[in-house]
Amino acid sequence: MNIDNKFDCIVIGAGVSGIHSALLLAKQNKRVLLLESTLYIGGRARSFIDKQSGDSIDNGQHALMGCYTQFLSILSTLNTDNLLYRQPHLSVPFMYSDGHSDMLKADVFSGALGVAFGILNLKKLSLSEKISALYFALRIRLGLAKSGSLTAFEFLLSENQSTHSIEILWTPIILATLNGNPKEVAASLFVQVLTLAFLGKKDASTLILPKVGLSDLLSPFPDWLAKHNGICKLGESVEEIVFQDSRPSAVITKSGEIYHSHSIIMAIPPKSIKRILHKECKEYEFYEALDQYTFSPIISVYLWIDKEFPDLEFAALLGTNTQWVFHKNAFMHNNISSTLLSCTVSAGNDSIDDEGASIAMQCLQEIKLCFPSVKDATLLHWKVIKEKHATFLATPEIENKRHSTYTDIEGLFIAGDWTDTKLPATLEGAAISGYHAANAVLTSKSTVFSHS
Numbered sequence: 491m492n493i494d495n496k497f498d499c500i501v502i503g504a505g506v507s508g509i510h511s512a513l514l515l516a517k518q519n520k521r522v523l524l525l526e527s528t529l530y531i532g533g534r535a536r537s538f539i540d541k542q543s544g545d546s547i548d549n550g551q552h553a554l555m556g557c558y559t560q561f562l563s564i565l566s567t568l569n570t571d572n573l574l575y576r577q578p579h580l581s582v583p584f585m586y587s588d589g590h591s592d593m594l595k596a597d598v599f600s601g602a603l604g605v606a607f608g609i610l611n612l613k614k615l616s617l618s619e620k621i622s623a624l625y626f627a628l629r630i631r632l633g634l635a636k637s638g639s640l641t642a643f644e645f646l647l648s649e650n651q652s653t654h655s656i657e658i659l660w661t662p663i664i665l666a667t668l669n670g671n672p673k674e675v676a677a678s679l680f681v682q683v684l685t686l687a688f689l690g691k692k693d694a695s696t697l698i699l700p701k702v703g704l705s706d707l708l709s710p711f712p713d714w715l716a717k718h719n720g721i722c723k724l725g726e727s728v729e730e731i732v733f734q735d736s737r738p739s740a741v742i743t744k745s746g747e748i749y750h751s752h753s754i755i756m757a758i759p760p761k762s763i764k765r766i767l768h769k770e771c772k773e774y775e776f777y778e779a780l781d782q783y784t785f786s787p788i789i790s791v792y793l794w795i796d797k798e799f800p801d802l803e804f805a806a807l808l809g810t811n812t813q814w815v816f817h818k819n820a821f822m823h824n825n826i827s828s829t830l831l832s833c834t835v836s837a838g839n840d841s842i843d844d845e846g847a848s849i850a851m852q853c854l855q856e857i858k859l860c861f862p863s864v865k866d867a868t869l870l871h872w873k874v875i876k877e878k879h880a881t882f883l884a885t886p887e888i889e890n891k892r893h894s895t896y897t898d899i900e901g902l903f904i905a906g907d908w909t910d911t912k913l914p915a916t917l918e919g920a921a922i923s924g925y926h927a928a929n930a931v932l933t934s935k936s937t938v939f940s941h942s
């Protein structure tokens with residue numbers, strides 16, 4: 491066996507979960523090989539150059555929050571955390587399709603108290619709705635609100651939230667963080683989001699936006715890994731995991747290369763795991779669990795227009811199909827060819843099969859309704875990106891059954907935003923799953939490290 495092809499751990503998939511697990515293992519002086527089937531790193535969190543405009547755009551606009559400690563630690567290791575725009579405090583403009591607006595601003599106090607004051611100042615909520623929202627937030631903060639196996643909608647009703655406040659206050663948060671309708675998604679995850687982010691510590695709720703394309707945040711990783719005795723190979727799709735004595739011993743790639751290790755982390759989606767595992771694995775419990783996930787789409791619409799946009803970084807839209815608009819010129823580093831708006835339709839099942847052009851036109855019409863100052867804008871160029879499997883759908887049923895990093899095969903681990911992180915499918919969830927997998931490799935009694 492060629493010693494150069496032998497590793498302490500092989501990580502399959504260079505999304506955020508795979509990158510984080512490889513990074514943590516390399517920091518512990520383990521020799522790591524990371525194999526990625528595409529030619530880019532970042533997985534779903536990637537960017538590319540739009541050919542017509544020459545501008546860098548993301549696979550879908552990503553927003554981070556101050557509570558993303560694990561994901562932010564990856565960027566700090568790679569020295570790219572300086573490429574982020576950070577709000578001084580949580581501040582979310584709400585724009586209505588009838589031209590009205592509102593603002594959730596947490597600038598009086600930091601942390602949960604600031605958010606509470608922000609809710610008190612919302613114009614569109616009645617006094618009794620504000621009091622109910624604050625009482626609900628307090629119950630969450632004190633751990634008194636029990637979500638059980640309810641959906642977020644059932645839970646909010648049980649906590650005396652009116653359908654009006656569910657629509658204008660809670661639904662935008664649920665769609666943005668859980669990529670699902672309140673009537674579908676697990677209340678337990680919603681509670682977790684509120685606890686960690688909106689009612690969390692000091693800066694937990696502040697929004698953070700990349701000033702560069704997403705890929706630029708992670709692009710130093712292959713060089714970083716090389717300096718830490720590891721290898722990141724792009725364009726190397728793993729086709730099969732080889733087992734010996736009921737343990738993984740190697741992987742075989744599409745190009746026919748064989749790489750050896752007794753520890754393998756599969757940081758790839760459930761469907762891809764099934765594809766590379768041997769038929770014998772079918773008898774294992776974790777293999778069956780891979781079939782239980784369903785997925786929810788996100789539609790990202792990029793609009794280049796010829797008019798200046800109001801001076802704000804982003805806004806939540808209400809009464810429209812489009813839910814968020816991000817004003818790229820307001821926070822991106824590079825010069826952008828004209829005014830560039832990045833719009834998001836989360837849980838976009840209703841429009842996912844529509845023509846790109848009609849999605850873009852509808853989105854532009856909605857922007858014009860919400861921002862009358864651009865009602866005469868001409869559309870110079872558009873791009874619609876449909877991610878049918880953007881995130882797993884976190885129903886109460888799935889939430890109870892998300893799989894941990896351990897499989898029932900020694901030396902074989904899983905990672906990914908869909909594993910049991912107690913968080914929705916987010917960059918932070920993916921980073922946490924990478925942490926769990928790396929920890930499992932390091933602490934597994936039977937792990938054999940060949941180079942330590």
Ligand SMILES: Cc1cc2nc3c(=O)[nH]c(=O)nc-3n(C[C@H](O)[C@H](O)[C@H](O)COP(=O)(O)OP(=O)(O)OC[C@H]3O[C@@H](n4cnc5c(N)ncnc54)[C@H](O)[C@@H]3O)c2cc1C
Nearest residue numbers: 503505506507527533534550552553728906907916917920
């Ligand atoms: C449009 C969109 C918008 C989003 N917005 C946000 C947001 O605003 N905030 C937020 O926090 N999160 C957001 N997310 C979610 C976030 O992007 C994901 O949770 C995260 O990137 C998932 O990382 P991962 O490592 O779990 O999986 P992935 O990113 O899917 O990585 C898996 C990797 O494995 C590779 N792979 C698969 N099979 C093989 C194989 N056989 N061999 C080798 N490699 C293989 C794939 O090519 C891929 O690179 C968004 C996602 C989408 C799609």
